[in-house]
Amino acid sequence: MLQTRKQDTILQKLLPSTKLWVALALILAVMLIRNYALSFIVIGISIALIFYEKKTDLFKLIVVTMVVMFFSMYGIHGAIAPNIDKANDPVLFSIFGIDYYLNGFKYASHYYLCVIPLMCSLFLLFTSMDMADLGATMCQMGLPYKGVFTFIDSFQVMKLLGKEMNQIRDAQRARGLETEGNLLARFKAFIPIMVPVVASSIVKVQDQAIAMDTKGFNSLNKKTIYRELIPSALDKLIKVISILVCVGTLAYVILSKMGIISPFMTNII
Amino acid sequence: MTMKSVDSSKGRLRSTYIAIMIPLGVAINYIGGQLASSLSLPIYMDSIGTAIVAAIMGPWVGAASGVLFNIISALVGGNIMASLFGICNIGTGLIVGYMARMGKFKKLWPDVVIASILVAVWNAATGAPIAMAVYGGIDGNAGTNIMIAAMQNMGRDLFSSAFLARIPTNLLDKGIACVVAWLILSKLPENMQNLNGKKA
Numbered sequence: 001m002l003q004t005r006k007q008d009t010i011l012q013k014l015l016p017s018t019k020l021w022v023a024l025a026l027i028l029a030v031m032l033i034r035n036y037a038l039s040f041i042v043i044g045i046s047i048a049l050i051f052y053e054k055k056t057d058l059f060k061l062i063v064v065t066m067v068v069m070f071f072s073m074y075g076i077h078g079a080i081a082p083n084i085d086k087a088n089d090p091v092l093f094s095i096f097g098i099d100y101y102l103n104g105f106k107y108a109s110h111y112y113l114c115v116i117p118l119m120c121s122l123f124l125l126f127t128s129m130d131m132a133d134l135g136a137t138m139c140q141m142g143l144p145y146k147g148v149f150t151f152i153d154s155f156q157v158m159k160l161l162g163k164e165m166n167q168i169r170d171a172q173r174a175r176g177l178e179t180e181g182n183l184l185a186r187f188k189a190f191i192p193i194m195v196p197v198v199a200s201s202i203v204k205v206q207d208q209a210i211a212m213d214t215k216g217f218n219s220l221n222k223k224t225i226y227r228e229l230i231p232s233a234l235d236k237l238i239k240v241i242s243i244l245v246c247v248g249t250l251a252y253v254i255l256s257k258m259g260i261i262s263p264f265m266t267n268i269i
Numbered sequence: 270m271t272m273k274s275v276d277s278s279k280g281r282l283r284s285t286y287i288a289i290m291i292p293l294g295v296a297i298n299y300i301g302g303q304l305a306s307s308l309s310l311p312i313y314m315d316s317i318g319t320a321i322v323a324a325i326m327g328p329w330v331g332a333a334s335g336v337l338f339n340i341i342s343a344l345v346g347g348n349i350m351a352s353l354f355g356i357c358n359i360g361t362g363l364i365v366g367y368m369a370r371m372g373k374f375k376k377l378w379p380d381v382v383i384a385s386i387l388v389a390v391w392n393a394a395t396g397a398p399i400a401m402a403v404y405g406g407i408d409g410n411a412g413t414n415i416m417i418a419a420m421q422n423m424g425r426d427l428f429s430s431a432f433l434a435r436i437p438t439n440l441l442d443k444g445i446a447c448v449v450a451w452l453i454l455s456k457l458p459e460n461m462q463n464l465n466g467k468k469a
Contacts, residue, residue, distance in 0.1 A: 027349055062347060072414045073407045080421045111405035115350055123347030146288055154292040154341055161296040165304060179308060186308040193304060194314075195449065198297055198321065202453055205293065206461065209285045217288065218281040 009053055010234070011124070016134040017141075018235045019125045021242035028249045030117050039113040046120035055127055062123050066116055073112050078104035131155050136227040145223045165197045286464055287330050294322035294334030295341055298358075301446075302342070311412025312442040315342070319358050320365045320388075320443075320450035324374055325457065326464050328366025332359040350403040357399070360391035361443065365450060374451060381451045385444040392443060393435035397428060406431045413438050 030042060050059050078092070078100045091099045135152040139145060172192050173179060179189045231239075256263040297318030305314035318338065323331020335358025343352035364387045368374045374384060400408050406427040407414055416434035421427065454462065 023349075031350075065346065065348075068411065069404070069408070072411070073404065076407050076414065076418050076421070077405060080418055107405060111403070115348060115404065118349050119347040121347070122344065122349055126344045126347070146284065150288050150291045151337065151341075153288070154295040154337060157292040157296040158299045158341070158345075161293075161300050162303065165300045169304075183311075186310055189308055190304060190310065190314070190445075191449075194301060194317065195452070197300065198317070198449065198453060199456070201293055201297070202321070202325075202457070205286070205289055208289050209282065212285050212289070213282060217285055 009128075011049065011053055011128045012130075013232070013234075014128075014238065015229050015231055015235050016129050016137040017229075018231070018238050018242075019129055020137075021239050021246075023122055023125050025242040025245040025249075026121050027118060028246050031114060032249050032253045034110070034114060036109065036113050039117045042117035043120050046117070046124050050120070050124055053124065053128060055124065058127060059123065062119055066119060069115070070112065073108045074105065077108035080104075133227060133229060136225045136229055139223070139225055140229070149217075161197060161201060164200070165193065168196050169193050283464065287326060290322050290326050290330060291334045291337060294318035294331070295338040297321060298335070298338040299342060311410065311415075312438055312445075313410060314442060314445065316358055316361045316388075316392075316443060317446040317449050319361045320446040321453050323362040323364075323366035324369040324450040324454045325461065326366075327370055328363045331362030331366040333362070335359055335362045353399045353403060354396065357392045357395045360395060361388050361446070364388050364391060365447060369454065374454065377448070377451065381447050385440065385447045388443040388447060389436060389439035392439045393432055396435050396439070397432035400431055401428060410438070 026042065030039060050056060079098050089104075090102045092102045092105055093100050131152050135148050138148045138151070169179070172189075177189055177192055178185045179193075180186070252261070255261045295318060298315045299318075301317045302313060302315035305312060315338070316335065319331055319335035322334040336355035339355030339358055340352045343349050365374065365384055368380065368384050373380050397406075400406055407417060413434050416438070417427075417430045420430035420434060425433070
């Protein structure tokens with residue numbers, strides 16, 4: 001599993017089904033309304049909770065991705081600006097003789113400020129989720145046991161294979177493999193690390209299949225779950241609010257598209 | 270007394286293999302992407318698992334592994350929109366899986382080369398419109414982005430740049446994935462090479 005079973009904080013105490021509703025509400029609200037103020041609020045609350053939940057170590061990886069995306073999207077769309085008429089478009093600023101265009105900035109913001117709030121908030125929701133609880137929730141929702149097993153097992157195998165890869169990488173480095181330097185050297189390092197990891201995991205498949213079969217994986221009896229997930233009052237409240245946000249967002253988008261209400265949540269830029 | 274071997278290519282034992290191989294494919298994709306990222310390689314390397322699972326277990330299991338990887342990595346990374354790239358991985362699984370099932374994934378030349386080209390073109394053709402819809406044409410891959418920027422400077426529009434820039438990246442990326450899948454498949458014991466669901 002990606003997480004250990006700890007229930008110290010409010011977020012960790014929430015049931016997976018509640019978090020799934022929150023995730024759905026956030027996805028709909030951020031993607032359909034596309035309001036920058038809303039995006040910044042979601043980013044701000046998510047980052048504050050990430051610090052509160054002490055998930056900053058894992059979040060650093062997400063921050064690196066966000067920074068790369070920021071420079072790629074704003075740099076290319078704003079400076080090269082393929083989608084705008086450069087002759088008539090206002091220049092926001094110039095740096096080292098390169099003009100940066102306002103509409104390129106808007107175009108990049110339209111996409112970037114949709115992706116980033118979801119990256120922050122969904123990262124928080126899913127890393128604070130107990131995967132075994134999520135599996136139990138999915139079974140309770142009526143999803144087939146084998147499908148749920150496959151989904152949840154993927155998280156387990158990812159973690160195990162990740163550890164194995166680190167061990168093999170260290171072992172290969174100790175044998176003199178260069179993992180730094182020019183592009184060719186780094187390319188050459190990929191196969192000697194990757195192939196042993198893949199080969200050793202494939203070799204174990206037959207043993208795993210036999211072990212699972214002897215433990216009754218294919219038994220036709222109904223599977224039971226040794227987990228009781230009782231929703232708290234907070235779970236119920238958050239679920240109701242999330243459902244209201246989902247319905248409200250869909251209603252706002254449909255009614256504003258039909259011209260029945262004015263789109264009052266427009267962006268300032 | 271002779272031991273009776275169990276046919277694992279059909280029936281319930283096949284479903285056990287599927288339940289093991291799909292997560293394995295997801296994990297191989299994930300660590301491939303992580304390793305490429307940690308080595309600062311300008312390619313994705315996140316479809317090796319899909320190609321391996323498709324070559325061993327057949328097209329639809331490979332496709333399932335590919336799409337599940339994109340969903341899980343989107344959840345772990347928080348980038349839910351990136352799960353749309355699962356469409357690319359479905360194509361990878363189907364192409365490699367059907368070629369393996371038809372016996373056209375046995376030789377490096379021309380089988381694996383043809384598979385790599387088909388997979389690369391599919392990924393570029395589906396990846397470009399998805400990148401347009403999700404990121405406005407530019408994503409987090411430095412190698413692709415540099416090529417997109419260069420093509421735009423030469424006067425190409427964003428969509429054709431996003432498509433053309435993905436062709437060389439994907440040829441290298443998916444080429445490595447197909448070669449690794451072929452290497453693994455050729456080294457497997459015979460009873461594991463017949464798990465692709467091919468009807469006798």
